[in-house]
Amino acid sequence: MDLxxxxxxxxxxxxxxxxxxxxxxxxxxxxxxDVHHAFGCVPDAAIQPIADGLNLSRAEVHGVxxxxxxxxxxxxxRHTLKLCRAEACQSVGGDRLAExxxxxxxxxxxxxxxxGRITLEPVYCLGLCSCAPAAMMxxxxxxxxxxxxxxxxxxxxxx
Amino acid sequence: MTPTIFxxxxxxxxxxxxxxxxxxxxxxxxARGLNATIVRNGSRGLHWLEPLIEVRTDHGRIAxxxxxxxxxxxxxxxxxxxxxxxxxxxGRTKDMPFLKxxxxxxxxxxxxxxxxxxxxYRHYQGLKGLEKAVTMPPADIVREVTDSGLRGRGGAGFPTxxxxxxxxxxxxxxxxxxxxxxxxxxxxxxxxxxxxxxxxVLIEGMxxxxxxxxxxxxxxxxxxxxxxxxxxxxxxxxxxxxxxILGPSVLGSAHAFDMEVRVGAGAYVCGEETSLLNSLEGKRxxxxxxxxxxxxxxLFGCPTVVNNVMSLASxxxxxxxxxxxxxxxxxxxxxxxxxxxxxxxxxxxxxYETAFGLTLGELIHDIGGGTASGRPVKAVQxxxxxxAYFPPALFDTVFDYEAFAARGxxxxxxxIVVFDDTADxxxxxxxxxxFCAVESCGKCTPCRIGAVRxxxxxxxxxxxxxxxxxIALLEDLCNTMKLGSLCALGGFAxxxxxxxxxxxPDDFDKNPFLQAAE
Numbered sequence: 262m263d264l265x266x267x268x269x270x271x272x273x274x275x276x277x278x279x280x281x282x283x284x285x286x287x288x289x290x291x292x293x294x295d296v297h298h299a300f301g302c303v304p305d306a307a308i309q310p311i312a313d314g315l316n317l318s319r320a321e322v323h324g325v326x327x328x329x330x331x332x333x334x335x336x337x338x339r340h341t342l343k344l345c346r347a348e349a350c351q352s353v354g355g356d357r358l359a360e361x362x363x364x365x366x367x368x369x370x371x372x373x374x375x376x377g378r379i380t381l382e383p384v385y386c387l388g389l390c391s392c393a394p395a396a397m398m399x400x401x402x403x404x405x406x407x408x409x410x411x412x413x414x415x416x417x418x419x420x
Numbered sequence: 421m422t423p424t425i426f427x428x429x430x431x432x433x434x435x436x437x438x439x440x441x442x443x444x445x446x447x448x449x450x451a452r453g454l455n456a457t458i459v460r461n462g463s464r465g466l467h468w469l470e471p472l473i474e475v476r477t478d479h480g481r482i483a484x485x486x487x488x489x490x491x492x493x494x495x496x497x498x499x500x501x502x503x504x505x506x507x508x509x510x511g512r513t514k515d516m517p518f519l520k521x522x523x524x525x526x527x528x529x530x531x532x533x534x535x536x537x538x539x540x541y542r543h544y545q546g547l548k549g550l551e552k553a554v555t556m557p558p559a560d561i562v563r564e565v566t567d568s569g570l571r572g573r574g575g576a577g578f579p580t581x582x583x584x585x586x587x588x589x590x591x592x593x594x595x596x597x598x599x600x601x602x603x604x605x606x607x608x609x610x611x612x613x614x615x616x617x618x619x620x621v622l623i624e625g626m627x628x629x630x631x632x633x634x635x636x637x638x639x640x641x642x643x644x645x646x647x648x649x650x651x652x653x654x655x656x657x658x659x660x661x662x663x664x665i666l667g668p669s670v671l672g673s674a675h676a677f678d679m680e681v682r683v684g685a686g687a688y689v690c691g692e693e694t695s696l697l698n699s700l701e702g703k704r705x706x707x708x709x710x711x712x713x714x715x716x717x718x719l720f721g722c723p724t725v726v727n728n729v730m731s732l733a734s735x736x737x738x739x740x741x742x743x744x745x746x747x748x749x750x751x752x753x754x755x756x757x758x759x760x761x762x763x764x765x766x767x768x769x770x771x772y773e774t775a776f777g778l779t780l781g782e783l784i785h786d787i788g789g790g791t792a793s794g795r796p797v798k799a800v801q802x803x804x805x806x807x808a809y810f811p812p813a814l815f816d817t818v819f820d821y822e823a824f825a826a827r828g829x830x831x832x833x834x835x836i837v838v839f840d841d842t843a844d845x846x847x848x849x850x851x852x853x854x855f856c857a858v859e860s861c862g863k864c865t866p867c868r869i870g871a872v873r874x875x876x877x878x879x880x881x882x883x884x885x886x887x888x889x890x891i892a893l894l895e896d897l898c899n900t901m902k903l904g905s906l907c908a909l910g911g912f913a914x915x916x917x918x919x920x921x922x923x924x925p926d927d928f929d930k931n932p933f934l935q936a937a938e
Contacts, residue, residue, distance in 0.1 A: 286637075286720065287682075289702030294644075294683060315702075328704040328861075329685030331644050343645075347606030348801055351851070352764035352839045353792065385688060385805075385855065387645050388609040389435050390837065391467035391762060391769030400647060404435030 271306040274299060279314030289315060289325055293332060301336030337380035338373040340418040343397040346383045349390030354407075358394050359383075361408055365415060378419055423456040423501045426474040426481070428531065430463030430616050431648045432609065437488065438471040444489040445473075448496050456501060462617015464531035465771030466518050468792075474513055477503040483513040518768060521787065523749060525757045526734045527610075527773045530617035536655055538663055541620045549739030550665070553628045554673035561632035562588055565735060567743035569755025574600055574691075574728030575803065575832040575908070577754075577821040580735075583725060586715040587633040590723035595635035597626050598700065598719055598726045601642035601649075602684055602691035605804025607763040607835030611729035613771060615642070615649035618733075619656035620665075623679070625732035627670055628739055629725055630677035638679030639719070640729075641696050644686055653681050688805075688859040692907045693726040695861055706861045707907045728833070730759060749775035754820035762788045764801075764837035781815030784838060795840035799924065801848075803832025805855050806912035808919035809845065828919060830912070845924035849917040850878040856913035867910025870901040874917065884930040891921065891928065 278295045282288040289311070296307050303326050312319045326332045344359050366374050366381060373380040389395035392404030398414050406414075427433075427442040442458060449456055464483075466472055472485035482503040484495060491508060498506040510516055524530075533540035541547065553561050566581025587595060599622065603611040614622055626638045642650060657679060660666045668676045682700055684690050690699045694708035697719050718724025734756065738746045747755045754776035760783060762769050767789030784790065784800060791797055799809045808829035810817065817827050824831050839848070853874035860867045877894045881887055898914035905911040921928060 287700050287702040290682065290685060290699065293685070325702065325704050328706075329687050331685035347855075348805060348848070348851070349606045349764040349835075349837045351848075352837055352843065384645060384686075385859070386604055386606045386608075387431075387435075388603060388612040389432050390607045390609055390764060390835065391766070391771075392432050392435055392470065393764060395435060397645075402431055402435035402648075404432060 268306040271300065271304050272310050275307040275310040276314060279311055283314065289317075289322070293326060293329075297332055302333040305334075337382075338377050340378060340399055341380045341382060342415070342418070343382045343384040343387070345385070345387050345389070345393070345395045347386040347390075349386075350394040353393045355394040358406060358408065358411055362411060362415065365412065379415065424459055424476040425456050425501075426459050426461045426476075428463045428471060428473075429460035429535070429648075429652075430470075430531075430613060431646070432467050432613075433463055433470040433472070434648065436470050436486070440489045441471045441473065441487050441492065444492040448492050452496060454501070459534050461533060462530045462535050463613055463771075464513065464519065465527065465613065466516065466768070467770035468768050469510070475500055475503060479503060479512065481513045483510040483516060484508045485510065518770070518772070518787065522773050523757050523775050524773045525737045525746070525749075526621070526730060526759055527614070527618070527771065528737070529621065530613055533618065535617050535619055535652055536659060538620065538659060541618075545740065546620055546736070547624060547665070547671075549736030550624045550627055550671060552739050553631050554671050554675060558588055558632050558634060561628065561739065564743045565632070565738060568738045568746040569743075569750070569753075570731060570734055570738060570746065571754070571821065572728055573730030573734070573758070573833065575830065577831070580727060580731050583715055583727070584629065584633050586713070587635070587723045587725050590716050592723045594637070594720075594722045595633055596719045596722055596724040597629045597633070597635045597638040597679070598697065598724055599626055599638065599640040599729055599732055600691065600693060600696055600726055601640050601729045602696060603646075603729070603833065604643065604688040604691045605806075605833050605835055607801065607804060607837035608761050608833045609763075609835075610759040610761055610771060610833070611642075612646050612649050614729055614733050615640075615646070615653045619653050620660065621733045621736055622653070622729060623656060623660050623665065625735040626679055627665065627677045628735050629727065629732060631670065631673075631675045633723075633725055635723075635725065636676045636678070638677065639700055640679065640681045641690070641700055642681060642683060644683050650681055650683055657681065687861075688855075689861045689907075689909050692909060695907070696726065697724065704861070706863045707909075709906060730833075751775075751777040751818065751820050752822055754822070758819065758831070758834050760819065761833075761835040762838075763835055765791045765793055765840050766836075766838040767792050776818075776820045778819050779815060780810060780817045780819065780836075781812075783819065783836060784815065788836075788838065791838060791840045793840045793842075795842065797838055798841040798843050799839045799845060799848075799920075801837045801839070801916060802835070803830045804835055805852060806830075806908060806915060807832050808915045809848065809923060810919070811923040813923075828915070830915070845920040845927040846878065846882055846930070849920040850875060850882070852913055852916040853878060856909060860909060864904070864906040864910060866901045866904035867906070867913070870897055870905075870910060871913060873897060874901075874913075878917075881928055882930055887929070887931075894921070
């Protein structure tokens with residue numbers, strides 16, 4: 262699939278997502294979530310069909326996409342590790358844990374390992390503050406983490 | 421009788437292995453040729469014991485926890501299906517001290533029932549409030565809520581009934597109920613627990629709010645960080661719709677009410693009500709200036725009730741048991757119960773619902789058991805990232821809205837995060853500014869630029885650069901942010917900074933010469 266086809270594919274699938282959500286009140290966020298789910302990010306090529314479908318300018322759509330932390334410009338690695346950086350996790354060594362993970366993976370926040378396996382994202386609270394430190398690997402939650410258990414989680418994802 | 425085993429499906433239990441425990445129990449049952457029903461209930465809120473499994477016996481429900489998959493064969497050997505003795509056994513769940521001391525009104529069913537069983541919900545007094553509400557004139561429902569003394573549990577503490585009355589009186593062909601479930605404060609998880617553990621109570625509360633104010637459509641705006649709550653809430657809404665609790669005729673009445681769940685996209689500021697409304701409308705989650713109040717011009721410019729999950733989930737019991745019943749709990753102007761969340765470095769972390777009026781010290785030491793690390797408590801942050809840090813010297817502060825305000829703090833969403841003596845309060849102050857900078861919506865200058873400058877000034881103080889001048893600058897900046905910001909993000913971010921500075925001045929004394937000598 263060359264780039265041209267891919268952009269056309271994105272346009273068509275995005276237009277389909279837009280029409281599926283068109284009857285909702287305030288449909289833009291649900292549309293962006295669906296687009297993100299379909300492509301792993303909100304690609305540039307998706308902006309125009311969304312703008313066309315909702316009678317907005319491209320700038321308005323871009324403004325919304327760029328406002329929210331969740332919407333990526335390009336796809337993440339195969340796995341995404343979200344480590345909580347908020348106060349409850351800090352109080353039981355979350356900062357140290359994050360440093361360990363960054364060192365083990367050789368990456369910083371928002372970066373992906375060179376082999377494309379793991380993307381590291383900060384998250385400000387998973388609501389697991391009584392079982393801190395906490396993290397989410399893809400869709401799986403982990404609480405009461407320590408150096409050993411976080412290593413296991415990363416190792417499992419690296420396989 | 422087939423035994424019933426309860427294994428929580430609450431996210432906190434899942435995060436510490438509840439699914440694996442459930443799988444181990446299923447495997448052990450089949451290996452031993454036994455039969456039992458496994459119910460995935462919500463959490464009882466004793467999170468340090470999660471996964472806390474229960475077995476129903478003739479003598480009530482018996483609790484075991486924290487259970488790891490490897491403990492499961494031993495539990496069977498000990499005869500746990502009939503409540504047998506085991507090192508992990510805690511006796512009858514309802515007699516456990518942490519639960520026994522609570523007054524559970526909002527969380528009465530959470531952890532007890534199967535969250536998606538309407539039969540369970542009805543069996544444990546569910547829908548009684550709504551059944552009453554459909555027979556009452558709207559103004560009477562509003563009066564009941566006003567008389568109960570219920571105040572907004574999201575943090576602002578505004579009387580819920582007065583807000584409803586404004587919406588009831590506002591002209592408009594379309595009105596909305598918006599549930600603020602954007603629970604982004606660190607140290608809080610009560611909204612998540614209700615959505616995962618007793619979703620019908622929130623649906624019932626929103627339906628009552630709709631009938632009371634003439635709103636026919638409701639939205640729950642929650643977080644993308646809460647995928648389990650979103651999934652359970654959506655299934656519960658579908659079940660309620662099929663049962664005629666939602667739809668064109670609520671419980672067969674002339675009232676229509678329906679609702680849906682909307683998911684945010686990782687913006688903390690969307691927990692601010694006007695920013696939330698913009699986000700629901702599909703815009704950038706930028707704060708709106710008030711007035712106009714959302715009650716008059718809210719979602720899509722229509723009159724809108726914006727209430728926190730806890731406020732709405734407290735409404736059914738108020739309608740069922742009456743305003744006076746609810747009002748009798750609490751102290752001063754803080755009526756009813758408050759679900760307090762004990763979090764961070766605490767031995768017995770979890771959810772503790774009680775009448776207003778306990779002191780901070782009682783909550784942290786008597787109920788929470790002190791720190792998990794066993795070290796002395798240095799500070800607690802109450803009310804999330806925008807809440808003040810309190811030292812042990814202020815632990816006689818009574819848990820009520822006014823008492824906290826009088827000491828320069830806020831209850832917020834009633835989350836308490838405990839720190840032991842290894843905490844560096846300058847670092848915590850810096851984090852408050854950094855977080856505000858990351859999450860600022862950018863609309864007003866004091867927040868957008870102030871938070872960045874605050875982080876920089878704190879970095880200079882950390883390096884020991886002209887400490888006196890920089891602390892004076894920081895205090896001035898905090899004042900500007902407090903007085904000049906449009907919403908609570910920029911307006912309250914100075915609270916953790918100033919309180920850290922006031923109560924822990926030693927942590928800000930980074931003399932470069934001393935550091936060099938070390």
